[in-house]
Amino acid sequence: MPTPEYVLKLREHIGHDPLVLIGVTAVILREDANEVRVLLGRRSDNGALAPITGIVDPGEEPATAARREALEEAGVDIEVERLAWVHQLPRRTHVNGDQVDYLDLTFRCRWRSGDPVPSDGEMTEVMWRRLDDLDDLGSDDLRKRIELAVSGTGATAFGGAESASVERGGGGREVE
Template sequence: MATPEFVLALREKIGTAPLPLVGTTAVVFRDEKVLLGKRADNGEWRCVSGIVDPGEEPADAAARECLEEAGVVVRVERLALVHQVPRITYANGDQADYLDLVFRCTWVSGDPHPADGELTEVGWFGLGELGELAPEQVRLVALAIAEDDPATFRGGR
């Protein structure tokens, strides 16, 4: 599913004005590899991500997005990062400000594949094979590698 219904309903009321949303990013590991998908909208390789639905627990949203987008079942293990993504302006003019909760996840089952059309390719990549990944995505993987590090965040003045 590309854009959740609740976002479309809000857009009818506010137009393209900035919309604050909560997102999740799932950094999924299987052995020494990480799950990455190539986005259909812009061709970028990224970790699986999506929007948290109203009333949904963020960790549940991360697991749901993995199943919906990549066809894999994951176990969410820990929160790795809380950060504000710089404002995104989409091609249609819609603006969004995402508070992103990044989770370390472990693969449980399923063969990765583009399950819902949001990704055109999905696969496992060795940690030394992240050359096409944007620097901010490499940072997410690095912060999620440790199994028991505390979550990272900015601010706290």
């Protein structure tokens, strides 16, 4: 999907300076014959394998953004079950020089319907993968997003990959 119009308008004013955007990750799970699978896509820009991701549009609820991205990128309808992780990603500089700081909201989602197909050009392929078959994920951060979404704690983790834990209460790390 091309850069949203509102981001292009902001860039007219700030150039390549850092821009804070809210991103969503939809960790979409499907149970088949006592086995849980996760929906992954191969990104068209860098070939990396990743869950469904995107940015929240102005005025859009983050859970709604996760549902929209799942439909746009993979052609599937999902139910957002819970917020699994809130964390700041490292600053990213795009090939055109634009700098972005993404605050990522990772959601645990359940597949409802639709056969996964690359729908909007952001993915070259989409597929269901077993949770023990994730060795070729694009990064450890993506693996952590899936781990926290799959965890059965029902809690939301806060902070970077090195500090995210699956504890309950206290310490400000997770809340129910």
